[in-house]
Amino acid sequence: MNKLRVGIVGAGKIFEGSHAPAWAANPAVEIVAICDTYLPNAEEQANKLGVRRVYRDYKDMLEQEELDVVGVSTPNIYHSDISIAALERGLHVFCEKPDAVSPEEAQKMADAAKRSGKLLMVMRNNRFTPQAKFLKQYIESGAMGDIYTGRTGWIRRRGIPGRGGWFTTKALSGGGPLIDLGVHMIDVAIWMMGNPRPVAVSGAAYTKFADATVQVSADSRFGTTQEGGVFDVEDLATGFIRFDNGASLQIEFSWASNVEDDLKFIELRGTKAGCSLKNSELKLMTEIEGVLCDISPRFKGEELPPHRKNINHFIACVRGEEVPTNTPESGVDMIRILKAIYESAQSGSEVRLD
Known part of the structure; x- marks a missing residue:
């Protein structure tokens, strides 16, 4: 099976300390692009991970890259907009917690996942x-x-x-x-x-x-x-x-x-x-x-x-090898x-x- 092509949005400390090691270590994925509104963050992480392309605007990344998965590790307020935009383009999404900053935004994410038929999973690493x-x-x-x-x-x-x-x-x-x-x-x-x-x-x-x-x-x-x-x-x-x-x-x-x-x-x-x-x-x-x-x-x-382990579980679910332990609906609750x-x-x- 071909590797899943991953685009990252948000290259700050949460990505560097928790997400990057997980994505980089999984042989089933390849990070092909990294986006951050503060471009030096994206460039620094791209250099560490051997990623060639960086972006300041996630919309440009979604438009220009051929992706399978988007990883979201931004400040909380942006989780819903980025996740929904990726889902609407037919991409799977793994998002840092919390799901969103309001139930209404979390529900929009769940609805977008249902419409797209793609997997939306939010970090629940303590499970x-x-x-x-x-x-x-x-x-x-x-x-x-x-x-x-x-x-x-x-x-x-x-x-x-x-x-x-x-x-x-x-x-x-x-x-x-x-x-x-x-x-x-x-x-x-x-x-x-x-x-x-x-x-x-x-x-x-x-x-x-x-x-x-x-x-x-x-x-x-x-x-x-x-x-x-x-x-x-x-x-x-x-x-x-x-x-x-x-x-x-x-x-x-x-x-x-x-x-x-x-x-x-x-x-x-x-x-x-x-x-x-x-x-x-x-x-x-x-x-x-x-x-x-x-x-x-x-x-x-x-x-x-x-x-x-959580990101590995997400990848296995995308590949049809495991069943998700948490759902967008539980995130709304x-x-x-x-x-x-x-x-x-x-x-x-x-x-x-x-």
């Missing part, structure tokens, strides 16, 4: 860790029973990405850590819970560290800091989601807060067992022969980073949840989704 894959199988085996509640979050002590740049500018990002980090962990938690339908949310959001200068989290390297730039998003958000089956999920996401350590976590509670995944440490809490037991599964070191939490934080009231 591809060994711990997450094992836990999903464990839950589907029935070992946890009925999962009725849980907690998930991603909290940093000081890890604001690109303070003053697009990450902290709502017009470009759509929000702060809720849309940046929440899209990851809420997705994994709901996936683990069997994809119940969200019916109501409540939330609160705070901006307390807009002037903070200390950064200790390695995640703060994403984005480019701009002195005197904009910071009009939250740096911490909390919330509560109710589902149509009666289950519930507590959430917390922060770029900066006075906590002991950075922590990414999922805790789920079922009628037969519970689980706790903190960073990469998984524990199962259950009962065996009338005795309460805590189980700590052991995992081999990761063969590939989760971002690479995700952005509906995030928007409703922001609305609840502003109004102080619960927001219904049903």
Whole structure:
């Protein structure tokens, strides 16, 4: 089978650190063009990857190149326009999260994918860790029973990405850590819970560290800091989601807060067992022969980073070798949840989704 010809839109740090290694390492694809509105970014990445053609305008790239796939790794506000334009030209699309900055834009992306018959997939790399894959199988085996509640979050002590740049500018990002980090962990938690339908949310959001200068989290390297730039998003958000089956999920996401350590976590509670995944440490809490037991599964070191596994999965789906683990429709539901939490934080009231 011929290699898939890939055009990249967005050659910043997210592409360099997460997407580029994945595309470059897959023998089934060839990156033939790279586009970035800041042309030196495109030229730098093209030189590293041995790509001959660069563009400043993605429309020119779509017009002039013979592509099979477009990879989108731009600021959030541009995800929908670029993805839709590529889909309408009959191209498959892999897009960095979040799907879009509004449910309406996410729905337009889903509709464009349906019309085109092409694959649209948005990054959900946290589904591809060994711990997450094992836990999903464990839950589907029935070992946890009925999962009725849980907690998930991603909290940093000081890890604001690109303070003053697009990450902290709502017009470009759509929000702060809720849309940046929440899209990851809420997705994994709901996936683990069997994809119940969200019916109501409540939330609160705070901006307390807009002037903070200390950064200790390695995640703060994403984005480019701009002195005197904009910071009009939250740096911490909390919330509560109710589902149509009666289950519930507590959430917390922060770029900066006075906590002991950075922590990414999922805790789920079922009628037969519970689980706790903190960073990469998984524990199962259950009962065996009338005795309460805590189980700590052991995992081999990761063969590939989760971002690479996610892009490899996308490529395999395009080639008809695998079935997508997530759909554009699930992405619409995700952005509906995030928007409703922001609305609840502003109004102080619960927001219904049903």
